[in-house]
Amino acid sequence: MSSERRFVYTTYIRSTAEQVFRALTTPAFTMQYWGGAELTSDWRVGSPLEAVHPDRDDFIGEILAVEPPHRLSYTFTGPAEQAAGRPPTVVEFTLSPFGEEAVKLQVVHTGFTDDEQGAQDARDVGEGWPAILSALKTLLETDRPLASPGHFAPRTPATPAR
Template identity: 85%
Template sequence: MTTTEQSDATYVYTTYIRSTAEQVFRALTTPEFTMQYWGGAELTSDWRVGSRLEAIHPDRDDFIGEILAVEPPGRLSYTFTGRSEEAAGRPPTVVEFTISRFGDEAVKLQVVHTGFTADDKGAEDLRNIGEGWPAILAGLKTLLETDRPLAGPGHFAPRTPARA
C-alpha cells in the first residue's frame, strides 16, 4: 500500500548538551562537523529558506531536502527525503530542531520529525528514524562535549573532515 496521505505520527527526541546554542547550531549546519557525527555525511546548503540541502557521502546516497526555517541559534527546519523517494513522487518528511538554554552550561536540543505517510513505507521510515536520531544526536553530543567523534559502527561511522 502506498499513499501520499499523511499520518499523525510524530517523532520527538530531546537531549541536553554541555555547549552553547551557537555551537550546537554551528554543528548542525557545518559539513566539517556533520561528517563527524552524522554517519560521515556532509550536510551542505547555503542555509537560506527555500534552498536545497544535501547530505553528501562518498559511499552511499544520502538524504536531500529544502530549508524551511533558519533562526540562529535557536531554530532550524528542513524537509527530509531520499533521492529515490523524491523520484517516486513520495512527499518529504519535516525535521525541526529547537535549541534553548538549559542552565548556565548546557542547552536543550529537541528534534521533532513529522510528515510520515500513512502507509507501510511511512511506518518503516518512522522505525528507521527511531534508530537514526538517537545515534546521530549521541554523536553530536559526544563531539561537542569531548571534541572527539563517537566511534559508531557501519552506517553511523564518522569521517575525518576533508577540509578544516
C-alpha cells in the same frame, strides 16, 4: 483514517546554542557525527540541502526555517523516494538554554505517510536520530567523534572543524 506519526527526541548538551547550531550547519562538523555525511546548503529559506557522502546516496531536502541559534527546519527525503513521488518528511530542531552550561536540543520529525512505508520510515528515524544526536553530543562535549559502526561511522575532516 489518518494518524499523525511523529518522532520527538530531546537531549541536553554541555555547549552553547551557537556551537550546537554551527555543528548542525557546518559540513566539517556533520561528517563527524552524521555517519560521515556532509550537510551542504547556504542555509537560506527555500535553498536546497544535500547530505553528501562519498560511498552512498544519503538525503536531500529544502530549508524551511533558519533562526540562528534557536531554530532550524528542513524537508527530508531520499533520492529514490523523491523519484517515486513520495512526499518529504519535515525535521525541526529547536535549541534553548538549559541552566548555565548546557543547551536543550529537541528534534521533531513529522510528515510520515499513513501507509506501511510511512510506518517503516518512522521506525528508521526512531533508530537514526538517537544515534546521530548521541554522536553530536559526544563530539561537542569531548572534541572527539563517537566511534560508531557501519552506516553511522564518522569521517574526519581534512582541517579542524573549530
